[in-house]
Amino acid sequence: MSTARTIRTVHTVSELREQVKAWRAAGERVALVPTMGALHAGHVALMRAARSHAERIVVSIFVNPTQFAPTEDLSRYPRTLEADLDKADAAGVDLAFVPDAAEMYPEGFSTTISLTGPALGLETDFRPTHFAGVATVVAKLLLQAAPDVAMFGEKDYQQLQVVTRMARDLDIPVRIVGVPTVRESDGLALSSRNVYLSPEDRAAAPELHRALSGAAAAIAYGGNVLSAVDAARRTVTAAGFQLDYLEARHAETLAPVASREQGPIRLLVAARIGATRLIDNLAVPD
């Protein structure tokens, strides 16, 4: 399989920069798709969406240690590099950037991006150091690859807002593009962490999307926002989840909202089932 690949794999920032420079010299636009590997159809949707923005596509594959707390799943996070390269190749990706931790965080590394705004609350209440790690590594990737556009999934909706704000605030010359969530036929959002689910937990997992869909429909039909959110919380808990949060927020600032008049609404949830923590989100239709 791997002998037929046309994708090029590089491990250093200098190789990455050299390739991107050559493409730019030829007048080609570059899209970056940052990932932590264990690629699935959600990642492939990002790669395919990148095609409409750029002639060249770079995927980064790096399980970023600084976005995991010491108690989290860094060591057991799925790592499937050969299969990932096959999938990226089949999706038409030109270059895989696969740095190791020493390339990204050399001896003496001392800089972390500090965030407020959309990074406040939600995930941060449960993973307090997570977005500092994400923003720092994404800033590095954007400066290393210098892409015209970078693709992020709406599945990690708070991350998408944090990265969008960070790029704007730091004047990084890139367009951040959000890509709709790819789901299983029963509604479960694809995620690399779905492999952790036992068969029983997998059977219950679509309840997250069902609960959000019910709340979004109720609000869209004029129902009270907070009542709809409460009902969705009960649905998720009754399905066997332990809820971290289920909230209605402003779709861009992620500030709390109590009524539709306060802006476009996004419903966001994080909940644990068995040993697995899942997140999901949904727009309330206008």
Ligand SMILES: Nc1ncnc2c1ncn2[C@@H]1O[C@H](COP(=O)(O)OP(=O)(O)OP(=O)(O)O)[C@@H](O)[C@H]1O
């Ligand atoms: N189901 C999906 N639909 C669209 N984009 C997705 C989906 N799942 C992940 N992505 C996006 O792919 C990019 C890389 O995500 P990552 O490698 O963390 O995969 P993941 O499946 O989200 O894994 P994790 O279990 O760590 O959340 C992110 O921008 C993420 O939002």
Ligand SMILES: CC(C)(CO)[C@@H](O)C(=O)[O-]
């Ligand atoms: C954006 C990202 C690749 C940064 O490590 C990661 O948070 C992810 O996969 O969503």
Ligand code: BAL
């Ligand atoms: N997709 C978000 C990466 C993380 O949970 O660490």
